[in-house]
Amino acid sequence: MFKIDQYAYANRLGAVHPAEKFAFAVVTMIVCIVFSSMLTSLAVILLMSFITVRRAGIPGRFYLKLLSIPLSFLVVSVVTIAFTVSRETYQFIYGFTVWNLHLGITARDLDVAVNLFFKSLGAVSCLYFLSLTTSMVEIMSVLKRIRVPLLFIELMGLVYRFVFVLMETAGQIHTAQSARWGYASFRNSYRSLGQLISNLFIKSYHRSQMLFTALLARCYTDELNVIEPGYPVSAKNVLMIVLVELALVAMSLFTGGGLFGGIYS
Template identity: 25%
Template sequence: MPALDAVACTGPWRHRHPGEKAVLAFGLLCCAVAVPPWPGALVVGGTALALLLGPAGLGARRLLRAARGPLLFVVVGALPLLFSVGGPTLVRLDPGGVGAALALAGRATAALLCLLLFAATTPLADTLPRLARLGVPAAVVDVAGLVYRLLFLLLDRMAAVRAAQAGRLGFRSFRTTFRSVAGQAGAVFVSAFDRARRMEQGLALRGDPGSLRVQLPPQRLSRRFLAGTAVLLAAVVTLSLVPV
């Protein structure tokens, strides 16, 4: 199981109602999108970061491991704003693009932390059954659950292939590493295609009995948590609108 899913299933907020965590995380996400990037990005991002490292119990090492991939995309997306095309040279640095690049990076990082706040505290198994109650088609919920299960199977398959290649010294040089990675990609693709085909056959043999129903533990929305969330969001918006 990936580290983020393990934290979501064992964290301090595991038994809280998903609606409470959704109001908190997506409320902060709306603030990250709506308020001015400065100082809004710092306020929203700092709040989400404090919640992740504090009450959510994610830990700095796990947070860095979960965020480093998306942060790379943020950096790649912000870098083009530093350059402009045209003029005496084909591509040149644009001093006016520094502010836009920083604003984009700050807003995107704050939004990423808000999404991680929900993902690190709410297992997908608690979220999917409740989506059907909110009006999401049952077929969409079923497909999402099957894809989620398939991801775990593919990760196990990748780990097994990599261990087998390492046992045959497949990573001793650049050439063997390149060959092993290519072979791993091919093996995982074939395995994913085969498992998807078997899943399709299994769904067809079910005769379309309807959605996959699961029993959910009884949970109630905490008024105290929702009230605290409202106060926190109001404070975030107020601090974000303070002129700098």
């Protein structure tokens, strides 16, 4: 998670307008989800992977590792969709019977499962593109521009800022405890961890008080006003995004991937 954050600040697409990246990721994801064509999903995965690794300069190994994280959840859910358990026999393309229960895969279910698998992976690759190339600060500035409630954005910002402070504090407490045999045995670990967590709560509370004082000292009045840095809008990028999305849509329609087609047909 911290590595993703670091790449978000240090990638080759860092200077690109965050709204462009945001729009690209979100629109591609919508296209990927709306059109049920395996070709579309595959195209999205390849496109996003290519841009993330080649254009943004995220190391390929790290990217593959990231993609493999949702894989385990995905495989489990896809398998449950593909298999049918029933007392009656369907037209299984593969199946077996245990006592009176028939277990098997129908052609349609297999189609749905495979489609879903690639569709999910496509959506994930879009989100990875966004989180690896766009920092939280930039995402928040885009959210602000599309009129997401300010309270929500301020909370997001504070949580993001203090996750790091809290992690650091937790690390320090953990080190201090380890240095005094805090984690030497199961019993010790159990107790130490409890103390660590309760301590973190107290410290967070204390910190929130101090932060509030510090904000007051700088004329805080109910709103965390901050300036939005300007980014240059690139007409070339906007045109590229439009063209890519149109091409994706066209390809999906021509290859017979109707709207929400695969799943419900």
